[in-house]
Amino acid sequence: MGASILAEVFGALETGVLERREDGLFTWLSGLPSWWGRVWGEGGGDASALDLGGRFPFLENFLIDAEIFWTSPSGCRLRSGMWYEMDDAGEECHLEASAVCVAGRKILLVELLKVEEDERQRLIQKGRDNQLEFLRELAKHEKTEEFLYQVQVELEAQVAARTEKLKAANEALQEEIGERTLVEEKLRTSLEEQESLLEEKETLLQEIHHRVKNNLQVISSLIDLQARDFEEGEIHDLFLESSNRVRSMGLIHEKMYQFQQLTQVDLRSYIQALASELVEAYRIEPGRIGLQVDAEEVILNVEVGIPCGLILNELISNALKHGFPEGKTGTIRIYARMEALGQIVVGVWDDGVGLPEEVNLERASSLGLTLVRQLTRQLRGEIILERNEGTNIQIVFANPDDGSGQTQPPTRTAG
Amino acid sequence: MLQKKICMLGAFAVGKTSLVSRFVHSMFSEKYHTTVGVKIDKKVVELEETSLAMVLWDLHGEDRFQKVRSSYLRGMSGYLLVVDGTRRSTLNTARDLRQRAEEVVGELPFVLVFNKEDLRAEWEVEEEELVELRGEGWPLIETSAKNGTDVEKAFTMLAEKMLG
Numbered sequence: 001m002g003a004s005i006l007a008e009v010f011g012a013l014e015t016g017v018l019e020r021r022e023d024g025l026f027t028w029l030s031g032l033p034s035w036w037g038r039v040w041g042e043g044g045g046d047a048s049a050l051d052l053g054g055r056f057p058f059l060e061n062f063l064i065d066a067e068i069f070w071t072s073p074s075g076c077r078l079r080s081g082m083w084y085e086m087d088d089a090g091e092e093c094h095l096e097a098s099a100v101c102v103a104g105r106k107i108l109l110v111e112l113l114k115v116e117e118d119e120r121q122r123l124i125q126k127g128r129d130n131q132l133e134f135l136r137e138l139a140k141h142e143k144t145e146e147f148l149y150q151v152q153v154e155l156e157a158q159v160a161a162r163t164e165k166l167k168a169a170n171e172a173l174q175e176e177i178g179e180r181t182l183v184e185e186k187l188r189t190s191l192e193e194q195e196s197l198l199e200e201k202e203t204l205l206q207e208i209h210h211r212v213k214n215n216l217q218v219i220s221s222l223i224d225l226q227a228r229d230f231e232e233g234e235i236h237d238l239f240l241e242s243s244n245r246v247r248s249m250g251l252i253h254e255k256m257y258q259f260q261q262l263t264q265v266d267l268r269s270y271i272q273a274l275a276s277e278l279v280e281a282y283r284i285e286p287g288r289i290g291l292q293v294d295a296e297e298v299i300l301n302v303e304v305g306i307p308c309g310l311i312l313n314e315l316i317s318n319a320l321k322h323g324f325p326e327g328k329t330g331t332i333r334i335y336a337r338m339e340a341l342g343q344i345v346v347g348v349w350d351d352g353v354g355l356p357e358e359v360n361l362e363r364a365s366s367l368g369l370t371l372v373r374q375l376t377r378q379l380r381g382e383i384i385l386e387r388n389e390g391t392n393i394q395i396v397f398a399n400p401d402d403g404s405g406q407t408q409p410p411t412r413t414a415g
Numbered sequence: 416m417l418q419k420k421i422c423m424l425g426a427f428a429v430g431k432t433s434l435v436s437r438f439v440h441s442m443f444s445e446k447y448h449t450t451v452g453v454k455i456d457k458k459v460v461e462l463e464e465t466s467l468a469m470v471l472w473d474l475h476g477e478d479r480f481q482k483v484r485s486s487y488l489r490g491m492s493g494y495l496l497v498v499d500g501t502r503r504s505t506l507n508t509a510r511d512l513r514q515r516a517e518e519v520v521g522e523l524p525f526v527l528v529f530n531k532e533d534l535r536a537e538w539e540v541e542e543e544e545l546v547e548l549r550g551e552g553w554p555l556i557e558t559s560a561k562n563g564t565d566v567e568k569a570f571t572m573l574a575e576k577m578l579g
Contacts, residue, residue, distance in 0.1 A: 064486075125448070
């Protein structure tokens, strides 16, 4: 009864119980487990004489240890560990054998591991899957780290190379800055020297103009003194005219050293001064002859200024001397302007008695008109005489300093 | 017919089961299915002068969950030490297992198998190291259980060493 129950218990546990015989073969103590036939095949073999070692290499190996255990047992049982066998349907069966020694009898248990072993395998599988995933991630991480390290190394190398280049460029720049500073210093010194020289030159030029003007004034005064030796009359007038001519030249130099540009003269300022001086020189009674200066700002250089000044001296003198005889009253208008194309127009208009009809400017032999003609020619200009509503004599000439580089022929224009 | 016990040794997931499956059944599965315990398979190889029945003991991979029992190694005539080229650590495990095997059964013929040759681009083991190992006398072969490259050759190489 007891053996029957035990056989049922082992059957329920899917465990086969075998006893090792003296000849090394095994015989069943329990009933054949349900799975046995599938694993062993051929109907499960001879139930009373199974050659387990010959059938299952794994057990053959385990039985060597089992023999030792059965001879001198240590512990209650010796486990083989799990092994796989394929059943006749090609399915894997997980088996484990245990050697047990009961009352000197050599017992072998063979179990079919199912639920527990499946769970164990699932856990190991999960653990290993996780470990593989971790290793893969670790490898990726290491590769990324390696890549980043390489990038860092390359970047550091680039930074170092760039720094080296910048350092070299900076040194070159410093050197260049040093050189430029030296050059700038030299230029500044040179500029200061030039400015000093220019200042000196201007001072000298101013001094020269001043001295020339003074000398001309002295000459004019000498002529005036000489004129005193003669009574009022033709000779006296000749001296006076010469004195006025010299003074008009001196006035040019005076206006030049007073003007900001020492080589140029402001014609408007010059005309105003010249006209005043001539009115005074000819002792015109105040209020008898009205003097109008209608001049724009016209700047002339000395080469043009002196002949232009002498011409104006002659024309104003002529008007003062001959335009208003016998205490006649009237107006003299002196004008100067800059026309288009750089032409300069200067002229003297008066509403006096006018030039006699027979006077021809081109052929007049008086010194004054001869001077006007010659000086106009020198300026490459043209003399225009108009007798309508007074007398208007104007000179038109091209300004060589107009910057156009061209000398325009004079064109007739209204006073 | 001669019969020899051969053990497949190596870290877990290096492809021991896949190599046996390719060699014995000409099959390969992409899915990793860990081995718990021992699988035994058998294949007869024809050599120049004899036939040899290779009883292949596919032992579970060595790791912290499972250690290879020394008793499993008993009686073997040679072994394949399998390494996953994409995992450098498996080479160290192979070195340890060789030392363990020699402590248990003495010096036996073996072949160092660098598996997963199809993933060569991802290998962590450099070519220089393979040259170095060959220089140190390690019998070495590169295989791919996935596409079958040199799997037969690896087993034959071991068989010849065992019989030689």
